[in-house]
Amino acid sequence: MTHDHSPHDHKARCEAALEQLFDFLDGELDDSLEAELKVHVERCKPCFDRADFERRFLEVIATARAEERCPKALKDRVIATLRAQGLQA
């Protein structure tokens, strides 16, 4: 993926990169594929922009984790139930 010999090659590499983009961003690719894709994304503006957008989107989604927590009343109820089962806490 390091040399794009023709516009057709380049387009094919972009398609392959976009297909594997989430695997890439999620750290699910093996080292060699990840390195190849990284090189392509760094050199290809449209793929870089797309990767940057998806990465920012995933970062924002991850922040929603803090928005939803187990209600305290439920936590208290669960712990009370477990104490009745012998939990020492």
Added chain:
Amino acid sequence: MMTDIPEAEARPAPPQEFADAAIGAMDDVYRFARSLTRDPSDAEDVVQDTYLRAFRSWHTFQPGTDIRRWLFTIARNVFLRSRERGQREVTLDDEASAVAEASQAQEAWVRGGLDPILDRADLGPAIIEALAALPETFKTVVTLVDLEDQPYEAAAEVLGIPVGTVRSRLFRGRKLLQERLAQHARDAGLIPAVPSRSPA
């Protein structure tokens, strides 16, 4: 929705370390339970049953492994049992969903709506709302991978589906989420409205 849980047998209580780790993961288990169920009270039942089962079978937990993954798996089993037993899980056609990739016009519409608002600090509630509106099939995978930071393989194990299915559901779930957030951005006037939208 409480499931039938056998009465406690005379088993030793779990070690404090285990109890602390499990109870410390209750926010995570709750979020996952919310992704499984439509109703918050059903999610609470799933959490309660999950912890009862976990504490009664704590000796089956393998030390050194991820306790959250173990609890998620129990939660999913609790949820499945709480449904009509033997009822087939509602699934969408994953392959069809996976190939239903956004057109270029859709992609541009979504990015045009989302890009300007991704740096806003107040998107959390909109994300939770958009996530809650996703079909369960996608919501569970997105929750496990994107919120709970589980690898694809772990999500596959928890949900009892192949890794390839995790991948396709994740892709479709994220795209649906993007579409809904882009729509939210336009509806809320966070970005200028455009005359037409592509996604159906």
